[in-house]
Amino acid sequence: MKSIQSVLFILISSVLFSQTPVDGYFSKRIDQAVDMMNMGEYEKANDEFTDILKNITAVPTDLAFYFGKNSYHLSKYKQSINWLNKYIQLKGTQGRFYDEAVSTLNLAEEAYIKKAKASSEAMMESLTSGEFDCGGMDKIICPVCKGEGVVFKKGAFETLYQTCPYSAGEPYITCEEYNQFMRGEMEPKIKN
Numbered sequence: 001m002k003s004i005q006s007v008l009f010i011l012i013s014s015v016l017f018s019q020t021p022v023d024g025y026f027s028k029r030i031d032q033a034v035d036m037m038n039m040g041e042y043e044k045a046n047d048e049f050t051d052i053l054k055n056i057t058a059v060p061t062d063l064a065f066y067f068g069k070n071s072y073h074l075s076k077y078k079q080s081i082n083w084l085n086k087y088i089q090l091k092g093t094q095g096r097f098y099d100e101a102v103s104t105l106n107l108a109e110e111a112y113i114k115k116a117k118a119s120s121e122a123m124m125e126s127l128t129s130g131e132f133d134c135g136g137m138d139k140i141i142c143p144v145c146k147g148e149g150v151v152f153k154k155g156a157f158e159t160l161y162q163t164c165p166y167s168a169g170e171p172y173i174t175c176e177e178y179n180q181f182m183r184g185e186m187e188p189k190i191k192n
């Protein structure tokens with residue numbers, strides 16, 4: 001997947017875009033791929049577009065639009081955005097697919113942001129859902145007092161010992177409490 005993406009990236013940045021008519025062989029294959037896309041066979045169309053892009057020497061600008069549109073339907077939003085932008089850059093407002101390119105681009109950008117947001121939320125979720133295992137133990141050394149049962153408080157003239165308020169003087173806390181601690185939710189058992 002990654003290698004296809006980088007191949008496409010290289011294609012986008014280095015390929016010669018052609019404004020002249022494509023030769024019959026490729027123009028026929030592009031038409032067929034567009035038919036597939038219009039019938040909703042996006043995967044098949046994608047394979048075909050990808051193969052054409054790999055083999056054609058000068059990419060016709062319309063192909064940039066088709067591939068961008070098809071990529072949108074496959075939820076390949078970044079790829080869709082790149083190709084639709086390329087099409088708009090090359091053809092400007094005069095392109096025959098200009099309106100559709102702009103509206104598809106807007107949809108792709110919206111979907112891309114939504115997807116990026118969802119995946120970062122999913123990451124946050126897993127960070128905060130308390131999935132810290134305690135190495136299979138149901139008790140773990142109290143991270144606050146390091147199992148000492150006491151914590152030290154530096155007073156004005158002396159060091160004060162205080163029973164660890166989190167483990168209540170015990171060396172261990174439960175795995176559940178440890179998870180609460182890691183989430184910043186653990187309340188001291190002993191309050192001053």
Ligand SMILES: [Zn+2]
Pocket residue numbers: 142143144145146147148149150164165166167168169170171
């Ligand atoms: Zn403790």
